[in-house]
Amino acid sequence: MTQRVDLATVMDRLAIDEVVTRYAVAVDDADWPAYRALFTRDGRADYRGAGGVEGPAAEVAGWLAETMRLFPVRQHLIVNRRVRLRDVDGCPGDRADVQADYVNPMRLESGDDFVAGGRYSFGLARGDDGWRLSSVTVHEKWRRAAFLRAAE
DSSP states (O other): OOHHHHHHHHHHHHHHHHHHHHHHHHHHTTOHHHHHHTEEEEEEEEEEETTOOEEEHHHHHHHHHHHGGGOSEEOOEEEEEEEEEEEETTEEEEEEEEEEEEEEEEEOTTSOEEEEEEEEEEEEEEETTEEEEEEEEEEEEEEEEHHHHHHO
């Protein structure tokens, strides 16, 4: 691999990392126009693995806007990012896949804490305007909430 290809790969990885970070910030800050702008025109989001919905990202953003009102305080911590650039003829192409673990502490209006963790699967595509999400899938692995234990 030449230095030019190596540099392009590093730049792609940094740009992809930025998209994933902007995703977390958009959800945490309830910036739904920014959330929608992260996706390709045909991008989809799938939150069924955490009890949510699946569909076109623009529609899912509306569902998130309503659902996240229950949690006025939230913070996504997205870690252990594994980026795989899809190769085309031995060179990085215009598609990428990211697997990343998350911990998502949130606080309900009641003051009760809710924490969930799991793994995201992000699909990305590079277009004229840079890297965008073509898909987001949430695979929740665990959740903890004081109010759930009190109800048992």
